[in-house]
Amino acid sequence: MSVKDWLLALCVVVAWGVNFVVIKVGLQGMPPFLLAGLRFTLVALPTVFFVPRPRLPLRWLVAYGMTISFGQFAFLFLAIKLGMPAGIASLVLQAQGFFTLLLGALLLGEVLRWNHFLGIAIATLGMFVLAEGGMLNQTTTGLTLLTLLLTLGGALSWAFGNISNKVIMSRHGAGLNVMSLVVWSALVPIGPFFLCSWLFDGQQAIVASLTSVQMSTVLALGYLAFVATIMGFGIWSSLLGRYETWRVAPLTLLVPVFGMLSAALFLDEHMTLLQVAGALLIMVGLLVNVFGGRLAVLVRARSAP
Numbered sequence: 259m260s261v262k263d264w265l266l267a268l269c270v271v272v273a274w275g276v277n278f279v280v281i282k283v284g285l286q287g288m289p290p291f292l293l294a295g296l297r298f299t300l301v302a303l304p305t306v307f308f309v310p311r312p313r314l315p316l317r318w319l320v321a322y323g324m325t326i327s328f329g330q331f332a333f334l335f336l337a338i339k340l341g342m343p344a345g346i347a348s349l350v351l352q353a354q355g356f357f358t359l360l361l362g363a364l365l366l367g368e369v370l371r372w373n374h375f376l377g378i379a380i381a382t383l384g385m386f387v388l389a390e391g392g393m394l395n396q397t398t399t400g401l402t403l404l405t406l407l408l409t410l411g412g413a414l415s416w417a418f419g420n421i422s423n424k425v426i427m428s429r430h431g432a433g434l435n436v437m438s439l440v441v442w443s444a445l446v447p448i449g450p451f452f453l454c455s456w457l458f459d460g461q462q463a464i465v466a467s468l469t470s471v472q473m474s475t476v477l478a479l480g481y482l483a484f485v486a487t488i489m490g491f492g493i494w495s496s497l498l499g500r501y502e503t504w505r506v507a508p509l510t511l512l513v514p515v516f517g518m519l520s521a522a523l524f525l526d527e528h529m530t531l532l533q534v535a536g537a538l539l540i541m542v543g544l545l546v547n548v549f550g551g552r553l554a555v556l557v558r559a560r561s562a563p
Contacts, residue, residue, distance in 0.1 A: 263497060271510065294335050319442060329414075342401060345529070351514075361421050362421065366421065378543065381539065387535050518537070
C-alpha cells in the first residue's frame with residue numbers, strides 16, 4: 259500500500275474507533291432507536307437519488323440491511339444507552355469476527371483451522387474475565403451482564419450481515435458497487451427503527467427529543483452518518499477494491515484500540531485491572547484468529563531443511 263492509502267486507512271480506523279464515543283454523546287440527548295433511525299435516514303437520503311440501486315434480489319438487500327444495520331445498531335445503541343462503556347463496547351463488538359467464523363462453518367460449510375478455535379477460546383475467556391470485572395464494579399461502570407449480552411447481540415447481528423454480504427458478493431458481486439449496497443441497504447432499517455422508537459420510547463419522548471434537540475446530538479448524527487458510514491465505508495471499499503483483503507482487513511483490529519483510547523480521553527472511562535486483563539485476552543484471541551495461521555506457515559517454512 260502507498261503511504262497515502264496507509265494514511266487513508268488509518269483515518270478510517272480512527273473514525274470508526276471514535277464512533278463509539280460519538281454514539282455515547284448522541285444518546286445523552288436522544289432515545290437509542292430514534293438516534294439510529296435518523297442516522298440511517300441521513301445515510302440514505304438524498305444519496306439514494308445519486309447512487310444506482312445495486313443489482314441483486316430484494317430479499318438479500320433486506321437481509322443485509324436488517325442484520326448489519328438494524329440488528330447490530332439496535333443492540334449496540336441500547337447497550338450504550340443502558341450504560342455500556344464506549345471503549346469496552348468497541349472491543350466486545352469485535353466478537354463479530356468469531357461469530358462470522360462459526361456461522362460460516364454452520365451455514366456455508368467453511369473449514370475452521372486450529373488458530374480459529376484457539377482464538378475463540380482465548381477471547382471467550384477474556385469475555386468472562388471482562389464480565390467478572392464489570393460485575394465487581396457496577397457502581398463505577400455500566401458494564402453489566404445485560405449490557406455485555408446486548409453488545410454481543412450486536413456482534414452476532416454484524417456476523418449475520420457478513421454472511422449475507424458473502425452470499426451477495428459470491429452470487430451477484432460482478433460489477434456490484436459496495437457503496438450502492440451500503441446506501442440502499444440503509445433504507446431498510448429506517449422504518450423498523452422508528453417503529454421501535456414509537457413502541458418502546460413513546461410519542462412523547464420522541465417529540466420532546468426532537469423539539470429540544472441539542473447541538474451535540476446534531477453533530478453526533480452528522481458524524482455517524484457522513485464520517486463513520488458514508489466516508490468510512492467509501493474509503494474502505496475503495497481500499498478493498500485496490501488491495502488484497504489480507505493487507506486491509508486486519509487493520510480493523512486497531513478500531514477497539516482507538517475506541518478505548520478516545521473513551522478514556524473524552525469520556526474519562528477507566529478500566530479496572532480485571533477488565534484490562536479481559537480486554538487483553540480478547541485482543542490476543544483476535545490476533546491469534548487473524549495471524550495464527552500465517553505464523554504457523556512461517557515457522558514451518560523456516561524449520562524446513
